[in-house]
Amino acid sequence: MSKNEIRIFCPATIANVSCGFDVLGVALDNVGDEMVIRKSAEKGIRITKLEGQDLPMDTHQNVAGVAGLALLAESGSPEGFEIEIYKKIKAGSGIGSSAASSTGAVWAMNELLGKPFSTLDLVKFAMEGERLASGVAHADNVAPALFGGFTLVRSYEPLDVISIHCPNELYATVIHPQIEIKTSDSRKILKTHLTLADGIKQWGNVGGLVAGLFTEDYDLIGRSLQDHIVEPIRSILIPGFDKIKSVSKEAGALGCGISGSGPSIFAFSKGKDTAQKVAEAMTHVYQKIGVDYDVHVSKINTEGIKIID
Incomplete structure (x- = not known):
């Protein structure tokens, strides 16, 4: 060039x-x-x-x-x-x-x-x-x-x-069901007010996640990957979300959630082998319910x- x-x-x-x-x-x-x-x-x-x-x-x-x-x-x-x-x-x-x-x-x-x-x-x-x-x-x-x-x-x-x-062994698995959710549309369904109790839970998890990344405490990272505010609303738009989350944890993922505004779902794992197992577990869910998908396993860039x- x-x-x-x-x-x-x-x-x-x-x-x-x-x-x-x-x-x-x-x-x-x-x-x-x-x-x-x-x-x-x-x-x-x-x-x-x-x-x-x-x-x-x-x-x-x-x-x-x-x-x-x-x-x-x-x-x-x-x-x-x-x-x-x-x-x-x-x-x-x-x-x-x-x-x-x-x-x-x-x-x-x-x-x-x-x-x-x-x-x-x-x-x-x-x-x-x-x-x-x-x-x-x-x-x-x-x-x-x-x-x-x-x-x-x-x-x-x-x-x-x-x-x-970022811990060196952290990997992401992302599955994208072949539906489109526009960010502008997914924002319209969000609540504009939250309770103090939900805010306290969320702030605690943000702090825990940041601390877990800096200290390379994978268990803490996993415990902190919880969303009490947005995920309960947006997950309704994503087919099989709860099942994907469940099988990902069973396959060894640290935690799982919605990527951006969806419909992609991400999971973090310690090590590539576990991330691959999570990918297999995710794909089985969409194969059973008949949803087309793309799946990616990636190291953090x-x-x-x-x-x-």
Whole structure:
């Protein structure tokens, strides 16, 4: 690749991570999109190729275009860019399809411009793509895609993102039933008020999960993967959710929950072998009830977006 063009891998991500609605996220290692971004003599941003999904190529209707325009507006750069998107993450899958495109665009543009912006700046730009996709500029998918590993959005105003240590043996298993749940739709069914008792449970689990990750206490990680607020509502939209959760724990998973807004379901395990057993247990559930699915077993991606040949 020349210095005017870059090809990148943009990882899929798990957001919320059970107890951390809109604040916790983690990047996956072997699931993601590819993008090619190149400088152009023509100002502005153009989506020149989009393969794998039926998504808008109009710059103002595509999350990569909107995020990229936010970066250009801030930079004041006269440069133009062309973007090719090779979607391998299905839209509406719950593993950060829009975040992969949004972050990939701004990360690559920043590289080609000589890195004038910090990673936190890039999160802000990418959030504009999320605003287009879901109606809310949330950062729990874009932050781990850009920083790698686990991230905690401590604050949105001002934006404050913290990288969280990840135990080396932690693996994710993700199963995606072939139905689409739009993030914007899944947000509409959520309660806007919660009881103090539910809040206390949730805060305790967020603290426990973060502590478990830093201390590599796998049992604590498992005990903390509980969601008392969002999961009880969103799980109704996902076929076989309770059974998937049950068999995952029986197969040795530390814990299990909804990935993002669903319909994908994730489980964390200690070690690849256990993660594979969890994948087999999950697939048996959907085979029995006749739901088509994709399943992924992945190590945690601590690098985030990366250049590929």
